[in-house]
Amino acid sequence: MATIRMISSFILTSRTITTIICFFIFSLSNSFAQSLDNFLVVGQRYTINSKILNESRNYSVYLPASYKNNVDKKYIVAYVLDGDRSKFLEVSGIAQSMHSDANLKLQIPELIIVSIENTDRTKNFTPTNSLNYLDREDVSAFKSSGKADDFMRFMENELMVEINKSFRTVPQSMIIGHSLGGLFALHCLLENPQLFSYYLLIDPSWFWDHNYIGKRSKEVLANRVDLKARIYIALANNMQEDKRHYQWGNQFYKLLKENKSPDLKVDFRYFEDEKHLTVTIPATYYGLRYLFEPYTIDINEVTKDPNILVNYSAKIKKELFFDTKPDQSFVNTIGYVALYDRQLPDIAISIFELNTKNYPQSINVWDSLAEAYTVRGYIDKARKCYEKILTLSPTNNTAKTKLEELNSKIRQRN
Numbered sequence: 001m002a003t004i005r006m007i008s009s010f011i012l013t014s015r016t017i018t019t020i021i022c023f024f025i026f027s028l029s030n031s032f033a034q035s036l037d038n039f040l041v042v043g044q045r046y047t048i049n050s051k052i053l054n055e056s057r058n059y060s061v062y063l064p065a066s067y068k069n070n071v072d073k074k075y076i077v078a079y080v081l082d083g084d085r086s087k088f089l090e091v092s093g094i095a096q097s098m099h100s101d102a103n104l105k106l107q108i109p110e111l112i113i114v115s116i117e118n119t120d121r122t123k124n125f126t127p128t129n130s131l132n133y134l135d136r137e138d139v140s141a142f143k144s145s146g147k148a149d150d151f152m153r154f155m156e157n158e159l160m161v162e163i164n165k166s167f168r169t170v171p172q173s174m175i176i177g178h179s180l181g182g183l184f185a186l187h188c189l190l191e192n193p194q195l196f197s198y199y200l201l202i203d204p205s206w207f208w209d210h211n212y213i214g215k216r217s218k219e220v221l222a223n224r225v226d227l228k229a230r231i232y233i234a235l236a237n238n239m240q241e242d243k244r245h246y247q248w249g250n251q252f253y254k255l256l257k258e259n260k261s262p263d264l265k266v267d268f269r270y271f272e273d274e275k276h277l278t279v280t281i282p283a284t285y286y287g288l289r290y291l292f293e294p295y296t297i298d299i300n301e302v303t304k305d306p307n308i309l310v311n312y313s314a315k316i317k318k319e320l321f322f323d324t325k326p327d328q329s330f331v332n333t334i335g336y337v338a339l340y341d342r343q344l345p346d347i348a349i350s351i352f353e354l355n356t357k358n359y360p361q362s363i364n365v366w367d368s369l370a371e372a373y374t375v376r377g378y379i380d381k382a383r384k385c386y387e388k389i390l391t392l393s394p395t396n397n398t399a400k401t402k403l404e405e406l407n408s409k410i411r412q413r414n
Contacts, residue, residue, distance in 0.1 A: 042092060043113070048162055052154045053124075058117040059083060059159070062092040063167070064099070064110035066329075075112045076198075076322070077163055078174040079155065080393055081125070081181030083115030087280075091115065091176060094284050101330040104337075105300060108292040109324065111174070116159070120144055125177075125184035127191075127216075130209035134242055148187050156195055158346040171283035172322045174291070177262045179278050180205050186213045186252075190220045191230070197321050199231040202285040203238075203276050206248035214248050218257050227261035228321060232290045233268045235282035246270070263321070294319040297330060305336045306350040327359045332368050344378045363389050363396065370402065379406055379413075 043062040050057055060083065066073060080091050091113055098107040118124070122145050129146030133139045163169065175196045177185035182204025189196050190213070206213060233253055238245040253268040267290045271279050294315055302308055312326045332355055339348035352369035359365050370385030383406050389399040 033133070042089060042102075043115075044239075048155050048159060050158050052150060052158060055119060057119065057154075058157075060085075060088045060113075060115045060117075061163075061167070062088070062095075062111075062113035062115075064112065065096070066110060067168075069165075071168075074168045074170045075110055076172055076174060077112045077114055077160075077169050078176055078198075079160075079196075080113060080115040081175070081177045081184060082121065082179075083117055088115035089280065091284060094281070095288065098285070098288055101327065101333050101377070104330075104333060106295070106327060106330045108288050108296050109327075110304050112163075113274050114159075114163055116137065121180055123147045125180040126208060127183070128185045128209045130212075132207075132209055134207050135245070147186050149191075151184065152192060152195070154189055156192070170322045172197035172320075174200065176200040176202070176284065176287075178202040178206065178283075179276065181209050183213065186217075189231070190216055193224070193227055193229065197229055198228060198291045200284065200291065201231065201233045202283045202287070203234060203236040203245075203279050204249070206245055206252070207242075207358055211244075211248050214251055217238070217252055221255050221259050225260045227259060228263040229265075230291045230320070231256060231266040232283075232287040233266070234279060234287060235270045236274045236279035237270075237272050238276055259314065285305075292320065297326060297334070299334050299337060302331075302334050302351065303342060303344060305348055306347060306354060309351070310355050326354075328355060328359045328362060328365065331355045331358075332365060335368055335372065339375060345372060348372045349376060349378075361392060363392055363399075367399070368391075374406070379409055382406055383410075 040075065043060050045056050045058060045060045047056050064075060067075070078091070078095070080087060092115075095108065095111045095113060098105060098323060099110050100106075117264075122142055125148055126145040127141070127148040129144045131137055131139050131145075133142070153329070160173065172194050175185045175188065175198070176181070177200070179202070182201045183206075185196075185199055185201055186204055189199055204213070233249060235246060235249045250268075253266065256264065256266040269286060274282060297309075297312070307333065309326045313324065314326050316322065331351060335348045335351040335355065338344040338351060349372045353370050355365040356362075356369055365387045366389050370382045370389075373379070373382035373385065385402060385404070386399045386403040390403070393399070404409055
């Protein structure tokens with residue numbers, strides 16, 4: 001079994017390297033502990049010793065904001081190829097921004113990001129041994145090519161096993177690949193389609209071995225009607241180099257669209273203003289947005305009809321293949337928007353009530369419902385909410401105080 005050890009953290013800080021060294025020298029002082037507040041820790045870097053690849057491989061892990069405190073929640077893992085430091089920060093930043101309940105953005109679920117660094121990307125990402133690039137047959141840099149099956153076995157039998165053992169994950173995973181990384185992701189889709197549920201393919205190397213993927217896809221897709229995946233294909237403007245890149249990408253997209261698998265969803269976008277090396281950021285954003293489009297909760301729709309949330313879990317199961325409930329924190333935020341910003345207390349109560357049904361052990365949602373009941377004048381119902389909180393947390397002083405205040409109002413009323 002693969003072994004794992006921690007290497008270091010990716011840390012962003014405004015202090016200089018010299019200052020950091022000085023702090024370590026004087027680490028016995030209390031000031032060092034206080035200085036940790038100035039660090040923004042993005043993720044952790046690890047190594048895994050692979051028997052399949054016969055080498056050690058480094059990777060970095062980003063955990064979403066709720067991971068530490070929401071101990072019962074499980075997460076989709078997004079595996080990022082070409083995952084050096086800049087790529088890790090890029091994808092983690094985009095994913096974090098697209099799930100921000102504080103800013104009323106819920107475009108995607110929270111993701112665990114696993115960013116895999118390269119050793120020999122040509123060897124790892126290519127399905128055949130070839131020296132071909134378009135009309136050339138002598139590209140010496142491709143001599144090591146053709147070991148994608150080994151890398152796929154490494155991911156499935158070593159890395160993904162380690163990640164699933166170390167973190168709280170759902171069975172559905174995602175792969176993000178650009179260029180040769182996109183080629184590898186395509187290879188996984190064709191040869192091991194159960195490995196990933198979501199594919200973000202950014203300007204893949206269609207040229208490889210005389211459009212090997214195009215030829216292989218015709219063989220595979222003609223006989224598959226059980227594919228269960230969501231796929232996003234982004235193409236850059238490579239017309240000045242060779243128009244065949246665009247043609248091959250379009251051909252593959254059409255093959256997927258013609259496939260009869262009922263659970264296969266695919267989208268395609270041509271980024272006319274982006275080149276091969278600049279397309280990654282917009283493609284990652286739009287790709288994540290498409291792949292997890294059913295996950296989005298529209299604030300305006302919910303404040304008009306809270307019952308939209310009732311069917312949410314079934315919708316996610318059908319379209320995204322995993323089990324989840326409407327995000328507790330985001331729904332709570334919508335409830336407060338309805339209660340105070342839009343002056344819709346009855347709508348707010350319906351939203352909070354649905355949240356308590358989904359998260360009956362959450363003190364926060366019961367407190368929000370009690371607040372809405374109080375605003376609406378439903379004192380007895382509010383009392384029951386605080387009593388519920390005290391059954392969950394008998395020493396909750398806030399609930400005790402609120403309950404005493406409501407009991408006083410009832411006595412005055414009677």
